[in-house]
Amino acid sequence: MYLSARRPPPGKRAAHLTAAAATALTGAVTLASGLLPGQPAHPAHAATVESVITVYADRAGGPLKKAGLGTLFGVAATPDTPADLAAGTQRYLSQHQSAQGDASYPTSTEAVAGKMRAAGMKMIGRYNDLMDGWPYQWKGTADWYAKVDSATRGIQAYKDVLLAVAPFNEPDNKLQGGFAQDTSVPGATYDQKFFWLWTQTFRRIRAIEPTVPIMGPNFEHYRGWEPALQERMRGFLANAVATGTVPNMIGWHSLGPSPGDVPESLSRYYRPLENQLGVPGRPLPVVIEEYGPGNGEFEGVPGAMVKHWAEFERYGVDHAAMAIYTNPGLLGNTLRRTASGTLAPNAGWFMMNWYKTLRGDRLDVSRWDTRRYQASDGVASWDAAARTVTLLAGGEDGDVDVVVTGLAARGLTGQVRVRLEAVYWDKEPTDTDSRTERGGDPLTGPYSQFDKTMTVDAAGRLTVPIRTMRRHDGYRVQISPAAPPTAYPGKYEAETASRQHVVVHGGTDGRALASGDAYVGGLDFADSAVTFAVDVPTTGMYLMRVRYANGTGAAASHAVTVNGTAQGTVDYPATDGWANSALSTANKRVVLAAGRNEIRFGRGAGYAELDFIDVRPDTHRYEAELAAVTAARITHYGYNEFPDLVGGIDLAESAVEFTVDAPVAGSYRLTVGYGNGLPGTATHRVLVDGVERATVSYPSTGAWLTGPRQDQVLRRAEVTVPLPAGRHRVRLAKGDGYAELDWLTVTPRPA
Ligand SMILES: [Ca+2]
Ligand SMILES: [Ca+2]
Numbered sequence: 001m002y003l004s005a006r007r008p009p010p011g012k013r014a015a016h017l018t019a020a021a022a023t024a025l026t027g028a029v030t031l032a033s034g035l036l037p038g039q040p041a042h043p044a045h046a047a048t049v050e051s052v053i054t055v056y057a058d059r060a061g062g063p064l065k066k067a068g069l070g071t072l073f074g075v076a077a078t079p080d081t082p083a084d085l086a087a088g089t090q091r092y093l094s095q096h097q098s099a100q101g102d103a104s105y106p107t108s109t110e111a112v113a114g115k116m117r118a119a120g121m122k123m124i125g126r127y128n129d130l131m132d133g134w135p136y137q138w139k140g141t142a143d144w145y146a147k148v149d150s151a152t153r154g155i156q157a158y159k160d161v162l163l164a165v166a167p168f169n170e171p172d173n174k175l176q177g178g179f180a181q182d183t184s185v186p187g188a189t190y191d192q193k194f195f196w197l198w199t200q201t202f203r204r205i206r207a208i209e210p211t212v213p214i215m216g217p218n219f220e221h222y223r224g225w226e227p228a229l230q231e232r233m234r235g236f237l238a239n240a241v242a243t244g245t246v247p248n249m250i251g252w253h254s255l256g257p258s259p260g261d262v263p264e265s266l267s268r269y270y271r272p273l274e275n276q277l278g279v280p281g282r283p284l285p286v287v288i289e290e291y292g293p294g295n296g297e298f299e300g301v302p303g304a305m306v307k308h309w310a311e312f313e314r315y316g317v318d319h320a321a322m323a324i325y326t327n328p329g330l331l332g333n334t335l336r337r338t339a340s341g342t343l344a345p346n347a348g349w350f351m352m353n354w355y356k357t358l359r360g361d362r363l364d365v366s367r368w369d370t371r372r373y374q375a376s377d378g379v380a381s382w383d384a385a386a387r388t389v390t391l392l393a394g395g396e397d398g399d400v401d402v403v404v405t406g407l408a409a410r411g412l413t414g415q416v417r418v419r420l421e422a423v424y425w426d427k428e429p430t431d432t433d434s435r436t437e438r439g440g441d442p443l444t445g446p447y448s449q450f451d452k453t454m455t456v457d458a459a460g461r462l463t464v465p466i467r468t469m470r471r472h473d474g475y476r477v478q479i480s481p482a483a484p485p486t487a488y489p490g491k492y493e494a495e496t497a498s499r500q501h502v503v504v505h506g507g508t509d510g511r512a513l514a515s516g517d518a519y520v521g522g523l524d525f526a527d528s529a530v531t532f533a534v535d536v537p538t539t540g541m542y543l544m545r546v547r548y549a550n551g552t553g554a555a556a557s558h559a560v561t562v563n564g565t566a567q568g569t570v571d572y573p574a575t576d577g578w579a580n581s582a583l584s585t586a587n588k589r590v591v592l593a594a595g596r597n598e599i600r601f602g603r604g605a606g607y608a609e610l611d612f613i614d615v616r617p618d619t620h621r622y623e624a625e626l627a628a629v630t631a632a633r634i635t636h637y638g639y640n641e642f643p644d645l646v647g648g649i650d651l652a653e654s655a656v657e658f659t660v661d662a663p664v665a666g667s668y669r670l671t672v673g674y675g676n677g678l679p680g681t682a683t684h685r686v687l688v689d690g691v692e693r694a695t696v697s698y699p700s701t702g703a704w705l706t707g708p709r710q711d712q713v714l715r716r717a718e719v720t721v722p723l724p725a726g727r728h729r730v731r732l733a734k735g736d737g738y739a740e741l742d743w744l745t746v747t748p749r750p751a
Contacts (some may be wrong), residue, residue, distance in 0.1 A: 051400040051469075053367050055380045057389050057460075057479075058406025060361040064381055066091055068309040069356055070321035071299075072290055075115055075123075076329025078106040078712070082343060086331060087119035089352035092163045094289050094321040096129035097151045107328045113158035122161050124215060124289060124321070127151045128169035136169075137177030141184060141200070148201055152208040163319065164213035164249050166289060167201045168194075170220035172232060191232055195239040202245035213248035215287050216240075222252035223261060224269020233270065237277050246280055251287035255294035255323060258373050259307040262288055263315040288312075290323030298322070300333035300348030300440060301425050302474025303376070303394030309355060310377040313362055327640055336442040338619060339671045339745040341716065346440030347423035351474035354392055354423075354446075359383045365391070376400050376469060382410065388480040393466070394473055399582070400466040402477050408460030415482040416456055418464055420449040424545075424585075425472035426620070442619045446476070447545065450515040451485035465513055468575065468584035485516075494520040494610035498531040505579065505609075514611045515547065519579045521609040523558070523601065531600040534615050539594045541618040541663075541748055546586045547611035548572050549579035556606030562590055562599050567663040568725060570601070572608045579609040589618055589661045591748045621673075624741040628657040635740075638707050645675075645705050647740040649684075655733040660746045662723035667749040670730065672717045673742035674698050675705035682737030686721055689729050693721045696732065698739040705740045714742060720749055 069091040075081045093116070095109045105111065109125045116123055128136060130147040138144075148167065155162060171194050180190045187193035198216060205214060217236045224230045240246040250270070254262045266286060274282045291308055292298040298305070299322050312320055322332040330336070334348035345353075360383035369375030378393030387410065391402060407413065423445030449466075456462045464477050495504045495518035503522035505514075520530055536542065550556045550572040557569040570588035590599065592615075601610060624646040625634045632655070633648035646656050662668060676682045676698045686694040696719040703713045721730070723746075732741065 051368055051375055051396060051398060053365060053376060053378050053391070053393055053400060053402050055378070055389065055391050055402065055404045056364040056366075056406050057382060057404055057412070058409035059364040060382050061364070062361060064358060064360070064362045064379070065313060065316065065318060066309075066355060066358070067288070067312040067317040067320045068291070068305060068322070069352055070094065070319060071332030072321045072323050073107040073328040074321075074331045075112045075121075076106040077111040077115075079329040079343060081112075081115065081329045081331065081335070083115050083119040085335060085343070085345060085349065086115065086121060088345075089331060089334065089349055089356050090119070090121050091356070092122050092124065092319045092321070094124045094126060094166075096126040097154065109158065110154065113161055116161040117158070122163040124163050124287065124319075125151075125155060125165045126169050127165060127167045128171070128174070133177065135174040135176040138175055138179035138182060139177065140182065141197075144197070144201070145204055148204050149208060152205050155209065155212065159209075159212055162212055164215040164287070165205065166215045166218050166251065167205065168198070168216060168218050170253065171198075171217060172219040172221055174220070191235055195236055198236070199239065199243040199245045202247075215249040215251045215289070216247040217252070218289055219252045220255070222254075222265055222270075223256070224265040224273075230269055230273070234273055234277070237273065237279055241277055241279060247284070248281070249287050249318070250274075250284040251289045253290040253323065254288050255290060255292065257293040259311045259377075260373060262291070262308075262317060263311050266315055266317065285318040286316075288317060288320035291320045292323045294323060300346065301472050302347055302351035302423055303396070303425070303471045305348065305351065306379065306392055306394045306474060307373060307377045309379050309392075310365060313379050314365075327637070327644065334440070336440065336621065337673070338442050339621070339716070339747070341714075344442035344619070346442050347425045347445045347474065348440055350423040350445040351392070351394075354474070354476050355379065358390055358392065359386070360388075360390075363389065386480060387411065388478055391477040393475045393477070394469065395471055396469055397471045398469060399576070400469050402464040402466060403461065404464065404479060405459075405461045407456050407462060407479065412479060412481065413456050413460065415453050416462065417451070417478075417480050417483045417485070418454045418462070419451045419476075419478040420464065420466065421446045421476045422449055423447070423474045424470075425474075441621065443616070444619070445474075447614055448488040448491055448515070449547070450513075451488070452512070452515070452517055453482055454512055467513055467582055488614075490616050491515075491612055491614045492532045492534060493518070493612045494530050498533070499529070500531075501525050501528040502530060513581070513583050514579055516612070519549075519609055519611040521579065523603060523610065524607060526603060529600050529602045530610055531598055532613055534592065534597045534599050535595065536592045536597065536615070537594060539592065539748070541746065542590050542592050542615050543618040543620070544570070544588045544590050544599070545614045546570050546588060547583055547613070548586055548608050549575045549577065549583050549611075550606065550608040551575060551578035551582065552606050554606055556608045557604035558601040558608060558610075559604045560588060560590065560599065560601060562592065562597055562663075564598075565664060566725075567591065569604050572606075579611060583611055589663050590615075591663045591666075621743040621745055622658045622660060623743050624656050624658075627659075630655045630657070632656060635706055637705060645740055645742040647704070647706055649734050649741065650738060652734060655731050656741050657729050657731040658744050659727055660723070660730050660744070661727055662725055662746070664748075665723065665725045667720055668723045669718055669720050669747045669749050670696070671745045671747065672696060672698075672719075672732070673714055673744075674717055675701045675703070675713045675715070675740045675742075676738065677701065677704035677707075677713075678737060680737060682739040683735035684732040684739060685735050686719055687729075687731040687733060688721055688723060690731070694719050695735060698737075705742060
C-alpha cells in the first residue's frame with residue numbers, strides 16, 4: 001500500500017539494458033537461474049515492492065564455494081600489493097609466466113609466488129603469455145615446446161602455491177602468427193590443430209611434472225547454446241578423452257554482460273556433454289578463469305560482482321577470477337592509492353572481505369528477475385555457531401525487500417537483531433562519465449544503515465527493507481539472536497543530537513526503516529535545527545553522509561554550519577516518500593577542527609527529514625582522466641587496459657580542469673599525482689575559476705607514467721591556493737616542460 005505509488009514506470013529497468021546485453025540475453029533467457037524449484041517468479045510480497053530477494057533460511061546447501069573471489073593479475077610485485085590486503089579478499093588468482101622472457105614482469109608467477117605463499121592464496125599459472133605478441137605470435141612447435149618445458153621446470157620452485165597451470169589462454173582464437181597455416185601441426189582446421197597441440201603440451205608438462213593440476217581448454221568463448229561453440233568443446237573433450245589428456249580442471253572465460261551465461265553453459269551444456277563423452281574424473285572442477293562483462297564497468301564494483309557470485313554459488317562453480325584488470329596488482333581494482341601514496345581498500349575490497357569472511361553453509365536465494373539481470377541478487381549463509389543468517393546483496397537502483405523465510409527452523413523466532421550495512425562505490429555527483437565507476441574511493445566502507453530489534457512473524461518470516469539501493473553499492477544483512485545494538489564509529493543519530501523546534505518520530509511509525517527506530521522531522525522553521533557534536537582527531541576535510549528523506553517531490557536542502565561558520569548546504573534529491581517509507585543518502589564535505597565540532601543542520605530549501613549522519617575523513621581523489629581535458633590525451637599506465645591518467649599536456653592551450661569542493665573559503669593544499677620523464681623541473685599554472693593563483697612544480701621523475709613502472713615513477717607535488725567556498729574550477733595549465741597527471745586531492749590548510 002505505502003509503496004504503491006513508488007513502482008518504477010514501465011520500462012525503467014529495461015532502459016538500463018544495453019544493446020550488447022540484450023543480444024547476449026537471447027542465449028541465456030531460457031534458464032530461470034535465480035529461481036528455485038517450486039518457487040513462483042513473483043512471491044506474493046512483490047505486490048508491494050517490485051524487487052524482492054528471498055532467502056530460505058531453512059534450505060542449506062553445503063559450504064559456500066566463494067568461487068568469485070579471484071582476480072586476473074590482481075597481485076603484483078609492482079605496485080607492491082600488500083599481502084594482508086590480498087589475504088583479506090582473495091582465494092585464487094590468475095597470474096602468468098613471465099611474458100616475453102622478462103622475468104621482472106611484475107604480475108608474473110615468479111614475481112608474486114612469495115606473496116601468494118605469505119597470504120595463503122593459490123594461483124593459476126598461465127603459460128600462454130610466454131609467447132610474443134597479442135594475439136600470440138606462433139613461432140613453431142619447437143619454440144612452444146621449449147617454452148612449455150622451461151615454464152614447467154620453473155614452477156618447481158613454487159608448486160605449493162599453484163592451484164593449476166593453464167597451458168593455453170583463449171586458444172579458440174589467440175594462436176595467431178601463422179599457427180593455422182603451420183603444416184607441421186597436424187589437423188585440417190584451426191580447432192583440430194589446437195586439439196593436437198593440447199595433447200602434445202599436456203604430455204610435455206606431465207613428462208616433467210607428474211602431479212600439478214592442469215586446467216584447460218580456457219576458451220575465450222564457450223556459450224553452449226551456440227552450436228559451433230558446443231561442437232568445439234565437444235571436439236576438445238573427445239580428443240582429450242581419446243588421448244588420455246583430460247585436464248584436471250575444466251575452464252573457460254565468460255566475458256558477456258550476463259551473469260547467467262556461466263550457469264547456462266555449465267548446467268545445460270557442459271555437464272551433459274561431460275557425461276555423454278564419459279569424461280574420466282567427471283564432474284571436473286570448473287574454473288572461470290576470467291569472468292565479468294568485459295567492459296571495464298564491473299571490476300571491483302560491489303553491486304556488479306555480487307550477481308556473478310550469486311550465480312556461481314547456485315551452480316557450484318569452483319574457482320573464478322575477475323577479468324579485464326583496470327590496474328594490475330590492485331586486487332581487481334579494489335585498492336586505491338591515497339594522497340600519501342599508500343594502497344588502501346575501496347568499497348569493492350570491503351564487499352569481497354565480507355564474502356571471504358562469510359562463514360557457514362550456503363542458503364538458497366531467489367530473486368524476482370531471473371532473466372534480465374537488471375535486478376539485485378545475493379549470496380546467503382547460515383552460520384550455526386553464531387546462529388546468524390547473512391545475506392550479501394546488491395545490483396539495482398531502487399527499493400528492495402529482503403524476505404527471509406524459514407527462520408523458525410533455525411530457532412530464530414520472536415525478536416531478533418537485524419543489521420544492515422552498506423559499502424558505497426563512490427561517484428562524484430557531477431561525474432557523468434561511466435569511467436568513474438572504475439575508481440572507488442579508498443576507505444569508503446562499511447557504513448551502518450541500522451542495527452535494531454525486529455520481530456519474526458508467526459510463519460517464521462521477516463522482511464528487511466533496503467531503501468534506495470544503488471546498483472554499484474554492496475549491502476550486508478545479518479539476522480541473529482536479539483542483542484543490543486553496538487555503537488558504530490562516526491555515526492550520529494539525529495534523534496539523540498541536540499534539537500531545536502523539530503519533531504522526533506519514533507516507534508512503530510518508523511516502519512523499520514530508520515536507524516535507531518527514530519528520525520527527526522518538522523525541521524520546517526527558521527529556528528529549527530539539529531546539532532551534532534562530532535569529535536575528530538585531526539583538522540581536515542571530512543566526508544559526511546546524511547541519511548534523509550525528502551517527500552516533497554522537489555529538491556530540498558539543509559544549511560550546514562560548523563562551529564558557527566556556514567559551510568554551505570547538504571542537498572537532498574527527492575525520495576519516493578518520507579522517512580517512514582523512503583530513506584536515501586546524501587554526501588557533504590565539511591572542514592572540521594581537531595576536537596569537538598558542532599555541526600548544525602538548519603532550514604534550507606524545501607523540507608527534509610533526518611535519520612543520522614556518518615562522518616569520516618575524506619579520501620576522495622579527483623581523477624585527471626575524469627576531469628575536463630583540453631588539448632591533451634587521456635591515456636593509461638603501461639600494463640593497464642583502461643585510461644587512468646592524462647598525458648600530452650604539450651601545447652600552450654593544454655590543460656586539465658577539476659571541479660572541487662571547498663566547504664569554506666580559505667587556503668587549500670592541492671596534491672597532484674604526476675610524472676615528468678625529462679630531466680629538469682616542469683610546471684603547471686594553477687588557475688582558480690580562470691584566475692591564475694599559483695604555479696605547481698614537478699621535479700623530474702626519470703620516466704613517464706605511460707611506461708610500465710608506475711610505482712617507481714609517480715610522484716606527488718603540492719601547492720597551496722586560496723579557494724572560495726563552494727564548488728570551484730581548478731585548472732592545471734601547461735607551463736614549463738611536460739608533466740603527466742594522474743589525480744588531485746584537496747586538503748584544507750589550518751589558518
Ligand atoms: Ca535515526
Ligand atoms: Ca587517474
